[in-house]
Amino acid sequence: MNRVKLTAVLAAVAFAAGACTSSDAAQSGRTGGQLIVLAAASLTESFGRLEKQFEAAHPGVDVKISFGGSSALVQQIVNGAPADVFASADQKNMDKLTQAGLNDGPPRVFAVNELEIAVAPGNPKKIASFADLAKDGTTVVVCAEQVPCGSATKKVEDATGTRLKPVSEEQDVKSVLNKVTSGEADAGLVYVTDVNSARGKVDGVAFPEAGKALNDYPIVAVKDAPQAALAREFVDFVLGDQGKAALTGAGFRLP
């Protein structure tokens, strides 16, 4: 009876191991022209446009973009998620990728973003400056310090000496924007590009101190990417004329 049990356990382990290898095979057996791009949430609009343009210029190629917080994305890549290109919203998270040796060549900065205050249309709370955000009775939402928009917010706080009392620290910039568009918060600190993307649903209030916390956006092809050649082409495309047009159109500055 015991031997039977042992055989069963061994069979189970073998089965489990078999299941693993077959799923690996399924993962690498992607269709010929699929390019996987992991990009910061703030790139949603500009990269969405570039995706269509790149696909139009490369028939048969299907670009899949997964948008999210840069730190979450880089962690996915380090932990083995399939990815061909990584576009980060700051240098810090790109450094994590290069430290893990997962970059194909040096990362290149393709855009610069700065913070802006998003408020309800018509600015009912009359917020005119960064200091206004610290006033009592103003519900402010920011990014958590762990993500790029949050560390930029922290830099501005340090530079101005104004301490914010946010009601929530969100995990990515789009969640902050949502809290403002849904009317839950009076103001949110997001990027200029996010205000542009939600025109009509929010108004933007620019403030000079934002210049103290500019975010560089680096991009790189991932090492040993399944689509290495295509990945390099996509990076060049983002840095090229069409990329520049899409990025400035969304409100980014060029490096």
Add this chain to the structure above:
Amino acid sequence: MTKHGARRTGLPFVLWIPGVVALALVVLPVVGLIVRSDLGNLPNLITSPGAVHALDLSLRTAVVATVLCLVLGGPLAVLLARSTMPGLRVVRALVLLPLVLPPVVGGLALLYLFGRAGFGGKLLYEAFGLRLSFSTTAVVLAQTFVAMPFLVVGLEGALRTAGERYEAVAATLGAGPWTVFRRVTVPLVLPAIGSGLVLCFARAMGEFGATITFAGSLEGVTRTLPLEVYTLAETDVDSAVAVSLLLVVVSIVVIVVARPRAVEGRL
């Protein structure tokens, strides 16, 4: 295998293979977490202010949510099991909704009801000057929403299994409805209430999706243990793993100390 092995019908051999795989699927990820953890530094990591605040907040909110589950869900279970009102089957199905709904959807639903722009939220603000969004109350509400079905479903099942015989006898002996409820119905299903509460507490402790959507994330106010893990995982994986282990320990304590009878199949 056992003393009675000879008389028992043997278990089909093929059950062992999927059974062991299933067990491995449950146990191995936790082992992976332990292997990945920085055990030497663990005490420091789980006593960081962020983790302590999160644990404190999680315990407080989960306890309040569990009490709410009992106070609101208990009576609902009794009504579902005993009332002969028409349309009860529909209500019974509706109660299950939070159990099958992805929590993030529940969070959105709560947000659009109780948020500043939602009609429930507007009503509360105009009537009482109350703002729920981004508050600890919102956390409790989200936890109660997802946890309540565990109590209602378990308790209702126990009530139906127990039947109405004792209650009928008590009534013929002259006991009024309230006395019957207090002296017969409740003692009869006390074990089911206990196990239901344990499950509610565990579910409330683990709540994530509805909380982050409805309540946001702020240390000491709305950032419970699961949200703390999520935030830490962005930058500081060692701390995230340590806090995760803390949640695993809390879960194991819940299972061991108050072994839910529902789970053991002797309701």
